[in-house]
Amino acid sequence: MIKQDSSRQNRRIPWIIVFMTAFIAAICVKLWWLQIVQVDKYRELAQNNRTRLMRDRAQRGRIVDRNGNSLATTRPSFGLYIIPEDFPKTKRNEVFKQLGIILSLPEDMIKEKFFLANSAGFIPRKIASNIPFEKVIQIESKKFDLPGVITRAENTRFYPYGSLACHMLGYVGEISEKQLSSSFFTDYQIGDIVGKTGVESIYEKYLNGKDGYRWVEVDSIGRINRTLRQPAPKLSKPGADIRLTIDLELQKSIEKYLEPWNGCIIVMNPNNGEILAMVSRPEYDPNSFAVGISSEEWNQLNANKDYPLINRPLQVAASPGSVFKVVTAIAALRSNGIDTNTSMFCNGVFRFSNNDFHCWKTGGHGHVALRQAIEGSCNVFFYQAGLKAGIDSIYETAQQFGLGKKTMISLPNERSGFIPNREWKETVKHDAWWPGETISVSIGQGGVLTTPLQLINMMSAIANGGTVYRPKILLNADELGIQDYQTVLNTITFNDDYWTALREGLRDVIWGDHGTARSLKMKEITIAGKTGTAQVISKSALKKLGFSEFDIPEKLRDHNWFVGFAPFDNPQVSVLVFLENGGKEGASRKANIAKQVFLKWQEVFQPAPHVDQMSPTPEDMTND
Amino acid sequence: MIDRRYLEHLDWILLLTILAISTLGILTIMSVTYDDPGMADYKKQIIWVGAGFGLCLGLLFLDYKYIIKIAPAIYILSLAALIYVLLAPSELGVHRWIKLPGGIRLQPSEFSKLSLILILSWWMARWRGVPPKIKDLIIPAGLMSVQFLLIILEPDLGTSLIMVPIFVMLIFASGFSIKKMILIAIVIIIPAVTISPYILKPYQMKRITSFLNPESDPLGSGYHLIQSKIAIGSGGFWGKGYKSGTQSHLDFLPVQDTDFIFAVWGEEQGFLGNILLMTLFLVLLIRSLRNAKLSSDMAGFYVCIGLSTMIFCQIIINTGMVIGLMPITGLPLPFMSYGGSAALTNFFSMSVILNVGMRRFADYKA
Numbered sequence: 003m004i005k006q007d008s009s010r011q012n013r014r015i016p017w018i019i020v021f022m023t024a025f026i027a028a029i030c031v032k033l034w035w036l037q038i039v040q041v042d043k044y045r046e047l048a049q050n051n052r053t054r055l056m057r058d059r060a061q062r063g064r065i066v067d068r069n070g071n072s073l074a075t076t077r078p079s080f081g082l083y084i085i086p087e088d089f090p091k092t093k094r095n096e097v098f099k100q101l102g103i104i105l106s107l108p109e110d111m112i113k114e115k116f117f118l119a120n121s122a123g124f125i126p127r128k129i130a131s132n133i134p135f136e137k138v139i140q141i142e143s144k145k146f147d148l149p150g151v152i153t154r155a156e157n158t159r160f161y162p163y164g165s166l167a168c169h170m171l172g173y174v175g176e177i178s179e180k181q182l183s184s185s186f187f188t189d190y191q192i193g194d195i196v197g198k199t200g201v202e203s204i205y206e207k208y209l210n211g212k213d214g215y216r217w218v219e220v221d222s223i224g225r226i227n228r229t230l231r232q233p234a235p236k237l238s239k240p241g242a243d244i245r246l247t248i249d250l251e252l253q254k255s256i257e258k259y260l261e262p263w264n265g266c267i268i269v270m271n272p273n274n275g276e277i278l279a280m281v282s283r284p285e286y287d288p289n290s291f292a293v294g295i296s297s298e299e300w301n302q303l304n305a306n307k308d309y310p311l312i313n314r315p316l317q318v319a320a321s322p323g324s325v326f327k328v329v330t331a332i333a334a335l336r337s338n339g340i341d342t343n344t345s346m347f348c349n350g351v352f353r354f355s356n357n358d359f360h361c362w363k364t365g366g367h368g369h370v371a372l373r374q375a376i377e378g379s380c381n382v383f384f385y386q387a388g389l390k391a392g393i394d395s396i397y398e399t400a401q402q403f404g405l406g407k408k409t410m411i412s413l414p415n416e417r418s419g420f421i422p423n424r425e426w427k428e429t430v431k432h433d434a435w436w437p438g439e440t441i442s443v444s445i446g447q448g449g450v451l452t453t454p455l456q457l458i459n460m461m462s463a464i465a466n467g468g469t470v471y472r473p474k475i476l477l478n479a480d481e482l483g484i485q486d487y488q489t490v491l492n493t494i495t496f497n498d499d500y501w502t503a504l505r506e507g508l509r510d511v512i513w514g515d516h517g518t519a520r521s522l523k524m525k526e527i528t529i530a531g532k533t534g535t536a537q538v539i540s541k542s543a544l545k546k547l548g549f550s551e552f553d554i555p556e557k558l559r560d561h562n563w564f565v566g567f568a569p570f571d572n573p574q575v576s577v578l579v580f581l582e583n584g585g586k587e588g589a590s591r592k593a594n595i596a597k598q599v600f601l602k603w604q605e606v607f608q609p610a611p612h613v614d615q616m617s618p619t620p621e622d623m624t625n626d
Numbered sequence: 627m628i629d630r631r632y633l634e635h636l637d638w639i640l641l642l643t644i645l646a647i648s649t650l651g652i653l654t655i656m657s658v659t660y661d662d663p664g665m666a667d668y669k670k671q672i673i674w675v676g677a678g679f680g681l682c683l684g685l686l687f688l689d690y691k692y693i694i695k696i697a698p699a700i701y702i703l704s705l706a707a708l709i710y711v712l713l714a715p716s717e718l719g720v721h722r723w724i725k726l727p728g729g730i731r732l733q734p735s736e737f738s739k740l741s742l743i744l745i746l747s748w749w750m751a752r753w754r755g756v757p758p759k760i761k762d763l764i765i766p767a768g769l770m771s772v773q774f775l776l777i778i779l780e781p782d783l784g785t786s787l788i789m790v791p792i793f794v795m796l797i798f799a800s801g802f803s804i805k806k807m808i809l810i811a812i813v814i815i816i817p818a819v820t821i822s823p824y825i826l827k828p829y830q831m832k833r834i835t836s837f838l839n840p841e842s843d844p845l846g847s848g849y850h851l852i853q854s855k856i857a858i859g860s861g862g863f864w865g866k867g868y869k870s871g872t873q874s875h876l877d878f879l880p881v882q883d884t885d886f887i888f889a890v891w892g893e894e895q896g897f898l899g900n901i902l903l904m905t906l907f908l909v910l911l912i913r914s915l916r917n918a919k920l921s922s923d924m925a926g927f928y929v930c931i932g933l934s935t936m937i938f939c940q941i942i943i944n945t946g947m948v949i950g951l952m953p954i955t956g957l958p959l960p961f962m963s964y965g966g967s968a969a970l971t972n973f974f975s976m977s978v979i980l981n982v983g984m985r986r987f988a989d990y991k992a
Binding site for chain 2: 009010012014015017018019025026030032033034036040045047048052219221
């Protein structure tokens with residue numbers, strides 16, 4: 003068993019040493035290759051491995067009223083996300099169930115949100131927004147039972163006054179796939195909140211701001227470890243505030259005046275087209291969109307027969323009824339068909355080529371000239387005036403006042419309405435214009451459709467002496483760098499006497515003995531204006547359907563209009579009240595609503611001097 | 627008592643080298659686990675290294691010849707343990723551990739390498755320095771094969787693959803004809819390569835294929851290899867500094883304190899640190915082989931050759947795996963990686979090698 007030093011076995015040891023050294027050397031050569039030769043490549047790989055460019059979403063700009071009161075703002079909230087990579091397949095159902103209980107959401111909805119996102123494994127998928135703080139705590143404390151579930155602080159759009167001016171403000175929601183693929187939204191990413199309609203959408207560019215960026219160090223599963231100082235982070239630039247022309251107090255008050263009617267109220271400054279208040283009823287709460295509206299809620303809003311999502315001032319085109327008589331009057335005056343003294347006789351019915359055209363007043367108005375005809379809204383006068391003017395002149399005048407075409411207000415989905423005309427009849431209907439149709443058009447029927455906004459714009463032009471402004475809702479256009487924001491759509495030149503006669507007629511509607519809106523007469527403010535009724539269905543058709551005149555179903559009742567301006571001598575405000583299917587009750591209420599609006603406007607914009615009451619007199623001091 | 631001459635013949639250089647590498651191991655484990663909640667691994671590793679070192683010194687009092695003498699018993703015990711784990715319920719899909727009370731888990735395959743070296747040394751010593759004929763190899767090959775198969779069934783590819791080079795190296799050291807060795811190798815390797823796809827588990831095959839082409843599956847098994855190469859490569863010449871490795875501290879590296887500890891070391895200490903570590907390993911191997919040469923008997927000779935080959939294989943397989951020269955097999959780096967069984971095995975091996983060198987003159991013994 004004793005070994006010899008020079009044995010055959012011992013002679014093999016140097017070979018073993020050479021063999022082992024060769025292997026160690028090979029390892030060292032490879033290390034040299036990796037660490038010396040290719041070091042730059044691997045350094046870069048390591049850098050890319052651990053650094054990520056994170057986007058800091060800019061805070062969305064506010065929407066404020068003309069005095070700077072916030073109408074739309076952001077508030078901190080928590081969003082719930084799931085990171086697929088940290089979300090073990092075996093525990094998914096359990097986690098969905100748990101989240102459903104905590105958030106009181108249906109499990110299927112959570113699943114749907116998760117599986118529809120279909121993003122890369124390390125990108126968090128948004129499950130819910132605006133999680134109440136106590137639920138955030140609950141989720142965080144159950145971290146171990148909810149692997150992959152994270153909560154993140156974020157900003158949620160918030161409308162402090164709920165439904166106030168909701169149609170004008172619009173609402174926000176997650177960007178759609180279609181939007182993402184358009185060039186306007188190149189800087190946006192999946193899940194970003196964008197304006198969907200209203201001011202939120204029109205001024206998205208300004209409200210959005212500029213997102214910031216920062217380099218962060220992440221670990222192998224993408225969790226942020228720290229923010230790197232180099233390359234330096236770029237701070238986000240918050241979006242600009244949009245200052246609207248509307249007045250919070252006025253808006254808030256007139257929303258109440260409209261109750262319980264559906265319809266709209268518009269308050270405008272006739273001298274520059276600024277919209278001071280604009281109400282559309284029924285309304286909705288844009289906050290429910292901001293937190294991610296449920297499909298159930300959305301379906302309810304859409305199925306609602308009162309169409310709460312419709313912005314009535316610009317999305318409803320209805321027959322203007324007697325309001326249109328103003329246009330007929332101007333057309334007749336301009337075409338020299340009549341002058342201010344032309345008198346006509348109304349016995350309650352006008353016969354034209356074997357057809358009877360009735361006045362609304364059964365007994366007739368007797369002899370009336372322009373002023374009295376406007377005051378009493380005499381149909382027979384305007385039938386004849388319309389015939390004298392001719393459809394072409396009526397159409398042209400309506401066009402000049404902006405009726406039947408979009409007002410270009412900076413709000414989406416405006417309707418243009420329609421004014422019947424000869425060309426349309428010939429090209430579309432393939433029929434010649436029939437003078438009897440002119441008679442219907444003269445009193446705002448026979449297919450005349452105007453939006454409430456067009457009508458108040460027309461009345462404002464009458465009030466200011468012929469300037470048709472583009473309705474304006476943005477007060478800080480210059481600040482935002484929007485050029486040519488205020489534009490005059492048209493200037494109507496007209497004989498001054500005619501303007502005066504027309505305005506006086508409109509004043510008599512309120513102040514005259516036979517005026518149709520005498521309840522607006524008050525000493526505080528001199529109002530001029532015009533009422534109108536838009537038939538939804540003709541009386542004969544109503545009879546055919548078997549309804550009596552006193553029991554008309556709501557949706558078939560007439561719409562009621564009032565459009566006016568004040569003060570008469572120096573118009574500072576125009577007001578439109580539109581009661582949808584107001585019927586007979588609405589006809590008697592519309593003037594009262596308008597009255598309240600005028601008074602409120604005066605209170606807000608022209609507060610009466612209170613100096614006497616405010617400054618204490620010596621007596622007050624001593625008597626106390 | 628221990629003879630004073632034994633102390634003179636103790637290989638101090640080898641002992642210090644082992645301690646140096648163990649210290650570097652603890653420091654590296656500390657770098658990646660110092661901020662772990664609870665008891666950090668490096669503290670446990672200090673205990674394991676301490677225990678291993680104690681075992682190493684304690685065993686020096688015992689003549690290695692006694693250990694060789696009981697080699698057959700150890701071998702049978704090891705076979706029993708390997709069969710036991712195969713019969714016991716599997717854990718993580720493999721039969722690898724024996725659970726002891728107190729949460730300690732033993733890995734019989736770890737100790738079976740030692741029992742193989744001991745039994746082969748015990749058997750081959752009986753050739754009395756006469757180079758073996760081919761038929762002489764049948765029994766050693768059989769002893770190796772039984773263990774090899776039991777371990778491959780666990781399955782523990784890394785450990786079983788180490789047994790073959792140990793066996794081959796011992797045959798080479800026995801003075802067996804080199805021509806015949808090459809001939810046998812050709813006869814065995816070709817069929818082995820052909821049938822291996824049918825024997826290996828899918829994940830083992832995947833490791834081999836992803837080794838051949840790591841980019842084919844960058845987020846699967848190739849991921850670890852890519853990340854460890856990035857770790858080593860980005861370390862550069864000087865390294866990123868202690869506790870400053872981004873690849874390891876941001877968890878891009880898998881099992882950083884065990885199988886991939888070399889990547890952590892390479893990232894933080896750079897090429898310079900790697901050369902230092904490889905030099906220490908080379909010193910360890912050469913000193914171990916020197917003790918083989920100095921041994922007073924054939925059993926001691928074979929035991930030193932076998933043990934140093936075992937350490938050598940682990941070094942090459944582990945570092946080679948981390949830098950992409952070897953498939954990923956899950957084998958720890960001796961004296962560096964965290965782990966109790968490995969620490970005890972390695973210190974035991976070193977103890978035996980030191981023992982052989984210390985008792986180089988048989989006639990000292992009274």
